[in-house]
Amino acid sequence: MREPASITKRLILSVLLFELLAALALITAVTVNEQRAQYKVFDANLRGTSNVLFGSVQDAEDADDSIILELHSLTLPKDAVFRVTDESGKILGAAGDLPELSLKPESFQRAQVSGRSYRFFMLTGERIIDPGQNGGVHHHVTIVYGLPDGHVWHEVLESVRFFTLSTFVLLGITALLLVWLIRRFLAPIHELAGKANEISAIDWQFHSPESARQFIELRPLASAIDKTIARLHRSFEQQRRFTSDAAHELKTDLAIVKSSLQLLAMKRRSVEEYERGLALGLDDFSRLEHTVQKMLTLARLEQPLHAGAQSCRMDEVLEEAIYQGSSLAEIRQVRILASPRTPATTPLDRRDALLLCSNVLLNALQHSPERSSVEVSSVIVDHHIRLTIRDHGEGIREEDRRFLFEPFYRGDPSRSRKSGGTGLGLSICKAICTRVGGDIDIANHPEGGAIVTITLPLTASSSEPQLSASLKA
Amino acid sequence: MRLLLIEDEQRLADNIAAALREAGFAVDHAADGVAGSQLAEQDVFDAIILDLMLPGKSGQRVLCDLRRSRHTPVLILTAQEDKESVVELLNSGADDYLAKPFDLGELIARVKALIRRSKGGASPVLRVLDVELDTIRQSVTRRGLQIDLSPTEFRILEYLAHRPRAVVSKRELLEHLYDYDWEHHSNVIEAHVSNLRRKLNLEGTEQLIETLRHRGYRLREGLL
Numbered sequence: 001m002r003e004p005a006s007i008t009k010r011l012i013l014s015v016l017l018f019e020l021l022a023a024l025a026l027i028t029a030v031t032v033n034e035q036r037a038q039y040k041v042f043d044a045n046l047r048g049t050s051n052v053l054f055g056s057v058q059d060a061e062d063a064d065d066s067i068i069l070e071l072h073s074l075t076l077p078k079d080a081v082f083r084v085t086d087e088s089g090k091i092l093g094a095a096g097d098l099p100e101l102s103l104k105p106e107s108f109q110r111a112q113v114s115g116r117s118y119r120f121f122m123l124t125g126e127r128i129i130d131p132g133q134n135g136g137v138h139h140h141v142t143i144v145y146g147l148p149d150g151h152v153w154h155e156v157l158e159s160v161r162f163f164t165l166s167t168f169v170l171l172g173i174t175a176l177l178l179v180w181l182i183r184r185f186l187a188p189i190h191e192l193a194g195k196a197n198e199i200s201a202i203d204w205q206f207h208s209p210e211s212a213r214q215f216i217e218l219r220p221l222a223s224a225i226d227k228t229i230a231r232l233h234r235s236f237e238q239q240r241r242f243t244s245d246a247a248h249e250l251k252t253d254l255a256i257v258k259s260s261l262q263l264l265a266m267k268r269r270s271v272e273e274y275e276r277g278l279a280l281g282l283d284d285f286s287r288l289e290h291t292v293q294k295m296l297t298l299a300r301l302e303q304p305l306h307a308g309a310q311s312c313r314m315d316e317v318l319e320e321a322i323y324q325g326s327s328l329a330e331i332r333q334v335r336i337l338a339s340p341r342t343p344a345t346t347p348l349d350r351r352d353a354l355l356l357c358s359n360v361l362l363n364a365l366q367h368s369p370e371r372s373s374v375e376v377s378s379v380i381v382d383h384h385i386r387l388t389i390r391d392h393g394e395g396i397r398e399e400d401r402r403f404l405f406e407p408f409y410r411g412d413p414s415r416s417r418k419s420g421g422t423g424l425g426l427s428i429c430k431a432i433c434t435r436v437g438g439d440i441d442i443a444n445h446p447e448g449g450a451i452v453t454i455t456l457p458l459t460a461s462s463s464e465p466q467l468s469a470s471l472k473a
Numbered sequence: 474m475r476l477l478l479i480e481d482e483q484r485l486a487d488n489i490a491a492a493l494r495e496a497g498f499a500v501d502h503a504a505d506g507v508a509g510s511q512l513a514e515q516d517v518f519d520a521i522i523l524d525l526m527l528p529g530k531s532g533q534r535v536l537c538d539l540r541r542s543r544h545t546p547v548l549i550l551t552a553q554e555d556k557e558s559v560v561e562l563l564n565s566g567a568d569d570y571l572a573k574p575f576d577l578g579e580l581i582a583r584v585k586a587l588i589r590r591s592k593g594g595a596s597p598v599l600r601v602l603d604v605e606l607d608t609i610r611q612s613v614t615r616r617g618l619q620i621d622l623s624p625t626e627f628r629i630l631e632y633l634a635h636r637p638r639a640v641v642s643k644r645e646l647l648e649h650l651y652d653y654d655w656e657h658h659s660n661v662i663e664a665h666v667s668n669l670r671r672k673l674n675l676e677g678t679e680q681l682i683e684t685l686r687h688r689g690y691r692l693r694e695g696l697l
Contacts (some may be wrong), residue, residue, distance in 0.1 A: 031645035244553070248526065251552040252482055261487035262577040266495055284484060 008186060012178050019174060024168045031160045038152045043108060046121040049076070050145040053084055054125050057092060057141050065129040069093030079148055081113055081120075103144060110149070115149040122194035188212050198226050219315035238406075245408035246295055249423075254289040260284050260472045294424040298407065301352070301431035311459045312350040314378070314385055315341040318352075321357035322376065325365055334368040336361075339377040340368035344385040347436050356432045360389050360426045360440075360452050366392035367450065384455050386436070392449040396442060403431040405443055429454075474588055474632065475499040475517055475649045477510030478537065480524040480550065492577045493584070497624055499652040506530025513539045519588050519647040522580070525551045530574065533565065540566035546587040548576065550575065575688075585609070592635035599634040601692050604681060605675065606634050615675055625650065626669040629662075633682065633692050642689035666690060 052074060060068040068090040069084050081096030099111045110119050123143040128136040188211035197423040201207050206229045208222035213473070264277040322336050329336050346353065364374045372392040379386050396404065404407045408423040426442075435441045440454035447453045480486040483504065487677055490500045501518070503509035506527035513521055513535065521539070525532035536547060548607045549570040551564055562570055568591075585608060591595060599606040602614045606616045611627055613619055613620045622630065628650050633641055666682065673681050 248552040251573040252485065255552075256484045256488065257486060258484065258574045259492070259577050263488045263492050263495075266492060266577070280484070 005022065008179070008182050011182055012175060014172065015178055016175055019171055023164075023171065027160060027164055027167065029404075030163050031156065034159050035152075035156045038155050039149075040154050041120070042119065042147070042149060046108070046119065046145055046147060049121070049147075050082075050121050050143050052122040053082060053093075053143050053145060054123055054127075054141060057084060057127050057139075067092065067127055067129065067139045067141070077147060080145070081147075082143065082145040085142045098144060098146070101144065105142075111146070113146070115147075116148045117148040117150055120144055120147040131464070136378055142191045182223060188215060188218055192218060192222060192225070196229075199229060201236065204236075206231065215433075242407050245423075249291055249408065250288070253291055253442070257281065257284045257288055266456060289410075291424075296425055297355070298428050301428060301435055305435045310349045311345050311347050312353050312354065312415055314344045314346050314348075314387070314456065317350065317353040318357055318376065318378065318387070320354055324354075324358050325361045328362060328365050329374070333370045334365055335373040336365075337373050337375045339375075342378045342380055342385065344378070344380060346385060346456045347459050348432065348436075348456065352432045356454065357387070358431050359429050360454065363425060364389050364391040364393075364450070364452070367391050368383070369393060380458070383458050385458060387454040388451055390445055390449055390451040395444040395448060395450045398444075400453050401442065405440070474519040474628065475501070475652065476584065477501050477503065477509070477512055477518040477521045477694060478550045479503045479506070479513070479527065479532070481505055481527050482524070487550065489580065491575070496581045496585075497628055498584070500504070501652045506532065506535050510535045510538055513545065514543070515659050516543065518545050519649060520546045520548065520591070522548050522550060522584065523540055523552065523567075525549060533562075536562070536566055544591070546591045548580075548583060548587055588635075599631070601634050601637065602679065602681060606631060613673075615673060615678065618675065620672055622669065622672060623665075625665050626672070629665055629669055630673075633690060637692050638688045640685055646690065 023287055053069070056070050056074055057067050060066045067086060068154050070260055071093060076095070079096070081098055083090040083094040083098045086092060095112045097113060097375060099113060101109055101111060101122075103109050105122050105124040108121050110117060112118070121144070123145070125141050125143075127139040127141050129139065133242045188209065192212040195206060195209055195212075203389045206226060208226060212218040212222040260277065260281040262272065264281070269277070300455060318338070318341055322338055325336060348356075361374070361376070368374055368391045374392075375390045391426075400409075405426050407427040426440075429440050433454060433456065438454065440455075441453045443451055443453070474497075476493055478486055478490055478500055479660065480489065480502070486502050486504065490502055493500045502514050507529040509523070509527065510516075510530055517521050521533060523532045527535070532549065536549070539545065539547065544696075546568045547566065549567045550573060551562070551570055552556070552573040553586060559570060561572070568587055571580055571583065585597070589608065597607065597609045604613065606613050606627075608631060611624075613622055613627065613630065629646060632646060632649055643659070643662055647662055649663075666684075670680070671680050679693060681693055683693060685691060
C-alpha cells in the first residue's frame with residue numbers, strides 16, 4: 001500500500017526546495033561577484049608592481065644615456081615572471097620563463113608557465129634621461145609582469161565555501177522552524193479531527209472547537225461536519241425510531257397471539273370454547289401477518305428502483321382501486337365521485353400503483369362521515385399526472401401534517417391501533433411516490449375535509465399523446 | 474381481589490382480563506390513560522396492571538399521578554426492553570414489570586406475589602389460628618382437614634386473611650371481590666359469608682369470622 005501523502009511534508013519540502021534553488025542562484029551570483037572582486041584586487045596588484053618596476057628603470061649614468069633596471073631595493077614574489085625591455089628590444093631585466101604573449105599595452109592576459117596558470121600585465125612608458133639637456137634622451141620601456149593566479153581561485157572557492165556552508169546551516173534551521181510552525185498552524189485541524197472522531201452512534205454531540213471557528217479556512221469544514229452530523233443523526237434517529245416502533249408493534253401483536261393461546265390452554269374447555277378461541281387466535285395471527293407484510297413492503301419500496309423496468313396505466317389502476325373500495329363505500333354509505341379519468345402511463349409497478357391508490361382511497365373512505373362523498377380527480381400538468389382524493393371528514397391537524405408520512409405515526413394518540421391500522425399505510429404511499437421521483441402531500445381543503453395530492457411523473461415516451469388526450473377530456 | 478387493567482389493545486386486554494378472572498380475580502378494564510387514571514384513584518384495587526404506551530395519557534404519567542396519593546401495587550406491561558426505561562419505571566414507583574410478549578401464567582403469578590407483599594406477607598400460605606390458606610393452590614385446611622370452598626368463599630376468606638384484626642366492611646369486601654358491577658352482588662355476600670362460616674366450623678373449633686353489626690366482618694384475634 002502507498003504511504004498516505006502528507007500536506008505538512010509537501011509544504012516543508014516545497015518551501016525547502018525553493019529555498020535551495022534560491023540559495024544555489026545566490027551562490028552562483030556570489031561566486032561570479034567574488035571572482036570579479038578578487039581579480040580586480042589581483043589586477044591592481046599586477047599594475048602596481050609593474051609601476052614599481054617601471055620606477056626601478058633608472059639612468060645608467062653612462063655616455064649613451066642608456067637605462068638599467070635597478071632591483072636592489074625591490075622584493076618581488078619568488079614565482080613572479082617579468083621582463084623589462086627598452087625600445088630596441090634589449091632586456092633590461094627579467095625573471096622566470098616568459099611565454100609567447102600577444103599583449104597590448106595596459107591589458108591583461110592569461111598564460112601557462114611551466115604548467116601553472118599565470119596572469120600577465122603589460123605596461124609601457126617613456127623614461128627621459130637628462131631632460132634638462134636638449135630635451136633629454138627618450139627611452140620607451142615595456143614591462144610585462146605576471147603572477148600565478150591560482151590562489152585567486154582558491155580565495156574565491158574559500159569564500160564561496162563559507163557562504164554555502166552558512167546557507168545550508170540556515171536552511172536546516174528554517175526546516176526545523178517550518179516543521180514546528182506548520183505543526184502549530186495545523187493544530188486546529190487535528191483538534192477538529194479529534195472532535196469529529198469523538199462522535200459515535202451513542203454520543204452525537206459535536207461542537208466545533210473554538211480554534212476551528214477562528215480560521216476562515218477551517219470554518220467551512222467545521223460547518224460541513226456540523227451539518228453532516230446533524231443530517232446523519234436525524235436519519236439515524238429516524239431509523240432507530242422505526243426499529244423501536246416496529247419492535248413495539250410486533251411485540252404487541254405477538255403478545256396478543258401468545259395470550260390468546262395461553263388463555264385457551266389455562267384449563268380444559270368445551271369444544272365451543274376451543275372453536276371460538278381458535279377463531280380469535282387466527283384473527284390475531286392474521287393481524288401479525290398483516291403487520292409483517294406491510295413492514296416487508298415498506299422495506300422493499302425503500303430499495304432503489306431499476307429505471308424503466310415497468311410502467312402502468314394510471315387511469316386503469318384508479319378504476320380498479322375505486323372498484324375495490326366500492327364495498328367499503330357502500331357499508332359506510334359514502335359516494336365515490338370520479339371525474340373523467342385522464343389516460344396516463346407512469347413508470348410504476350402496477351401492484352404498487354394499485355396499493356398507492358387504494359391505500360389513499362380507503363383512508364379517505366375511513367375518514368368520511370356517513371352520506372358524504374369522496375372526490376377523485378386527475379389532471380396532467382407539466383409531464384406529471386396529478387391525482388387528488390378529497391374527503392369530507394374531520395381533516396388533519398396542522399401539527400401532524402409534517403409527520404403523517406412517518407412510519408407508525410398515528411397523529412392523535414387517542415386514535416390507537418383500532419382505527420389507525422398499522423400506521424404504515426401512508427409511509428408505504430410515500431415510498432411508492434418517492435421511488436419514481438413523485439410526491440404525495442396531504443392538506444386540509446379550505447371547505448373542510450382532507451385532500452391528498454399525488455404527483456407522479458409520466459413515462460417519457462407516452463407523455464405527448466397523453467397531453468393531447470387530456471386536453472380533449 | 475380486585476384488579477385494574479389499563480391496556481389500550483382491546484384483544485390483549487380481553488385475554489388478560491379473561492385469564493385473571495379465571496384465576497379468581499375481579500377485573501376492571503380501562504382502554505386509555507385518562508379513564509385508567511381516574512379509575513386508579515379510587516382506592517378499591519388491590520393491584521393495577523398498566524400498559525406504558527397508552528392513548529390519552531402515557532402509562533408513565535398515570536403512574537406518577539397515582540403515586541402522589543396511592544400505594545396500590547402497580548405492574549407495568551411494556552414492549553420497551555432497554556434497562557434504562559426499566560430503571561426509570563421502578564424509580565418512579567412501579568413495583569414490577571413484564572416485557573411483551575409475556576406469559577399469562579407469569580403475569581398471574583406476579584400479580585399474586587405483588588398483592589401478597591402489599592398486604593404484608595411474603596409467603597403464599599396464610600395462617601389464621603388453625604386455618605391454613607394456600608393462595609397458589611387455592612386450598613384451605615383446618616387442623617389438617619381439607620375444606621372444600623367455592624371460589625367466592627375462598628376469595629372472601631383470602632381477603633379477610635390478608636387483613637387480620639381489621640374490620641372489613643361489607644362494601645369494602647364487595648369492592649375488592651367484584652369489578653365495577655359489584656352492587657349487583659351486594660345481596661349474596663351475606664349468604665357467601667354464612668356458607669363460609671359453616672364450612673369452616675369443624676367440631677371443637679372456634680368461630681373464625683366475627684360479624685360486627687353494621688360495621689362488617691373480622692377474623693378472630695390471636696392470629697398469625
